[in-house]
Amino acid sequence: MTSSNNNRIIAIWLFICCATIYFMVVLGGATRLTGSGLSMVEWAPIMGVIPPMTHAEWLEAFQLYQQYPEYKIKNPDMTLSGFQFIFWFEYSHRLLGRFIGILFFFPMVFFFIKGWVKSSLKPKLIAMFILGGLQGLLGWYMVKSGLVDNPHVSQYRLVAHLGLAVFVYAYILWIALDLFYEQKTPSTKTFNAGGLKRYASFLGIFTFIVLLSGGFVAGLKAGHTYNTFPLMDGKWIPDGLFTIQPVWLNFFENITTVQFDHRVLATLLFLAVIIFYIKAMRRKPPAQLKVVLHLMLAMLLVQVSLGISTLLLHVPVALASSHQAGALILLTLILLATHHIRRL
Template sequence: MAATPLRSAAAPPHFRRGPRPLAPASGLASRGPGPHRPRARGRAREDGGGGQSRRASLARCGSSPAPAAAAPPPPLPGPRPRLARALTCAGGARGSLLALGHVPGIVMVTPRCVRKCSPCFRRRTPLPGSLGMLRAAGGSVRLLLSGGAAEGWGVPARGLVPAAAPRAHPRLPTQRCLQRRLLQQAPPPAAPPAVGRWLLVCSGAVAGAVVLGGVTRLTESGLSMVDWHLVKEMKPPRTQQEWEAEFQKYQKFPEFKILNHDMTLTEFKFIWYMEYSHRMWGRVVGLAYILPATYFWRKGWLSRPMKGCVLALCGLVCFQGLLGWYMVKSGLEEKPDSYDIPRVSQYRLAAHLGSALVLYSASLWTGLSLLLPRHKLPETHQLLRLRQYAHGATALIFLTALSGAFVAGLDAGLVYNSFPKMGERWIPDDLLAFSPVLRNIFENPTTVQFDHRILGITSVTAVTALYLFSRKIPLPRRTRMAVTSLLVVAYMQVGLGISTLLLYVPTPLAATHQSGSLALLSMALWLMSELRRVPK
């Protein structure tokens, strides 16, 4: 079977098509005599004018005598090839892989090769020789360096196929089609692994900010800093006079007048440092996003879709800071009813927490997408249903965590401290006490706690059903681990929530419960990342 040579930009004149006899196949072409030695299929026609056929040229590779000794050509400029690895074909023939400095992907291409062939990046790259296909033992086809390139680099050129001089007209469509099939260019990655690791670190920083913000709320420290300056507030008070001036600012607002009118300066310092640490951590998170993103952008490590994603994440970080101050401002305003407990708006608190969860989820998802390879799972009906169940469970987990912001904003965890009943009833009497009815969902503490209970039980039920359904499907080990981890964390989170309720919301346990919501959301995102479709 004859093979068509693939020509490069330039071939040495002493190795172009002509009547020159070729040596027997050896070295890279075959491994000596034996059943895998290529056999000649015909005799060459020597007409003295360079008109030998391509089939005769291939036949002479296995049967022609060695040519007369000739002076080797001078070494060609450029990097020398290095032996990358050896490949074995199904027919038993072995060949070497030459990796060139400026052509990093020249490989042995064979339709019956045991291993998958690597992609080749030889696209309009001038070479000091040519590439040719050679039929070796076992019916395999190799792409090898031929002619002056092989001899100039000290590689034995015996058994290689000579290539003709480059043509002035374009390549034939059949040859371009063959080159597209054999030498395919791999698509560039969206970003290097360093970008994925950076996004995972940023997601961890966002999780720390969420946990610290929850502790700040539980200690009722969020309204201690009554001013908001991007740079000025980075310097805390140091002298006694500065602390007294800061304390006098706090005394002008409703929280001190109604709740903390007997607070001392030492107690004020504690709540002030809690809010200060939360704000400074938010600035660190902003720098952790913006500075590395600028560096990666200038280095050209981000593809066009990844640039849009990074811009969205950086914009969401800035929006999160402004939304935090907008939330704090709602707690510093004078209420129409002087007996209302000063607290931040539960709507703004939910928006602040929701945007933080979106930022965390987007960073974690993008980082996992860049670092974890996708599983080539068969697209069956059961896998499609499992993917849909995972998306539904993740949405329920996110909604349950968001409803926790309304529980925290209204102190609804202190209304009914019993489980599974609420007081003496399964459904309390004051569930719909407010009018209109829709106000109860977001403003009635009893309804807010009831909704949070129902959402939590529904979420753990959905995760359990997801786990049981996944047992019927053959999944990779890492995917199976993600499903099991999601189930374990879900039951741990339910246990933490019940304990927090029965113990009247202690600060350490409540902070752990809030951290558990992030852990549960992380497990759900990990499972969704494992079940992603592989692009065709």
């Protein structure tokens, strides 16, 4: 088999890994939104694969959960069936994480043994695997922050967990695109990519930053306040933005400031994507890039609608999960557009 065919197979495998990571991020968001993240109070990478099977085992798991502050402070009236509901969310999230590890590790070893992986790609694949392992550890580190007297997961650890997941997703996607489109350059005589390459790269980074700001909104449950749009408590700039000292802490710990920041950053991103779309379309892009640009614009409008609806309706689980899923889709389309433009 030729090197080009090998790279294409590896690229398809990486695309599949990206798809599973995408669902992992969405499931993680749903786990948080349903208050399920602290239902499994132990980290058992091997034995944790097997869930409670009998009534006695379920009672044992529930009794273990009852020893921790979340049950005592937030859920003292929870029944066994209620515990099972939140348990299955967290269990599914952890199980999918293990599945992704297997999905990545064994094919990687196979490709190494077969000699299909070129030398420049080997350290990148190894880095992906290491980052995936660190992500699992970071997830448990995040959960531990809520197994204390105050049963509230640290927003810093939550954003770190989310940020690393999105970074790994974007990194794998980019490498997969490099392999898939190797030696294939779009033919165009009219498109001038000058200037757009840096703008597109900036847009990807800025989207990542906005996504992280959304993580702080989620971590502080800031979406449950100021449920009006576009004003906050009847004002464009609400009171109480800088009530915490030192001032910089307001950007990470003040609910009002965190929500205000996300609104401002999201608005700036909306304008930046619109400008990018107009600039690119004026240069008569090739057909494939044009499709990606149209999808990007459509997803931008959907994402804004989801964000506003989530806020106005006081963060219903389905809408909030869709908003998080939409953020990752928008980032994906921006990365696709960026990669295509950089090949021109």
